Amino acid sequence: GDSVTQTEGxxxxxxxxFLTIHCNYSASGYPALFWYVQYPxxxxxxxxxxxxxxxxxxxxxxxATYDKGTTSFHLRKASVQESDSAVYYCALGELPGxxxxxxxxxxGTKFSLIP
Amino acid sequence: GGIITQTPKFLxxxxxxxxxxxxxxxxxxxxxxxxxxxxxxxxRLIYYSITENDLQKGDLSEGYDASREKKSSFSLTVTSAQKxxxxxxxxxxSADSYEQYFGPGTRLTVL
Numbered sequence: 001g002d003s004v005t006q007t008e009g010x011x012x013x014x015x016x017x018f019l020t021i022h023c024n025y026s027a028s029g030y031p032a033l034f035w036y037v038q039y040p041x042x043x044x045x046x047x048x049x050x051x052x053x054x055x056x057x058x059x060x061x062x063x064a065t066y067d068k069g070t071t072s073f074h075l076r077k078a079s080v081q082e083s084d085s086a087v088y089y090c091a092l093g094e095l096p097g098x099x100x101x102x103x104x105x106x107x108g109t110k111f112s113l114i115p
Numbered sequence: 116g117g118i119i120t121q122t123p124k125f126l127x128x129x130x131x132x133x134x135x136x137x138x139x140x141x142x143x144x145x146x147x148x149x150x151x152x153x154x155x156x157x158x159r160l161i162y163y164s165i166t167e168n169d170l171q172k173g174d175l176s177e178g179y180d181a182s183r184e185k186k187s188s189f190s191l192t193v194t195s196a197q198k199x200x201x202x203x204x205x206x207x208x209s210a211d212s213y214e215q216y217f218g219p220g221t222r223l224t225v226l
Contacts, residue, residue: 032213043205043217043218044217045216045217046213049214103160105157105159
């Protein structure tokens with residue numbers, strides 16, 4: 001079945017450092033790719049998506065580019081702030097109208113700022 | 116905008132007990148989902164429903180039942196709570212698969 005593998009566990013950086021969270025996927029079809037963010041005490045919320053090869057998604061200073069060749073969708077941010085501390089989930093899903101409304105999520109990566 | 120409400124926020128049960136979690140949404144979305152969130156395991160889909168009275172099993176449906184009697188509500192039942200079980204159950208809804216809106220979760224503890 002479909003699966004998502006992302007940077008395991010936790011990432012800790014200093015303010016204004018560059019953040020990368022790796023995401024690789026395995027799917028039989030041509031999936032849409034997503035990033036969700038979850039702040040403490042809240043449910044996950046949609047960050048952005050990309051639906052085709054080479055498409056870039058972005059929001060709130062974060063970005064990721066769909067790479068079908070390397071089956072990747074790595075999350076990047078140039079200068080992290082305290083407010084970025086959260087758990088980030090990579091996910092894949094079929095395009096609307098293809099019959100399935102399911103998303104497959106990775107295990108999540110917790111980002112925190114080094115004080 | 117809309118909101119997803121989950122009740123209760125905290126649920127404490129005994130081993131073997133049947134426990135029911137409720138979810139309401141006012142987005143008028145067709146599809147609703149139940150996920151289980153365990154530390155280090157991410158979000159795992161338990162059940163989803165694409166319309167009223169529809170139920171589809173996810174990857175983790177064993178040990179759970181679900182019910183979608185109205186478009187706006189989706190309930191989940193733990194059929195027999197397992198001792199020392201601790202997890203957060205998240206409800207979500209969507210108009211399509213692109214963006215799912217999540218509730219704040221119900222935190223389950225089984226004594």
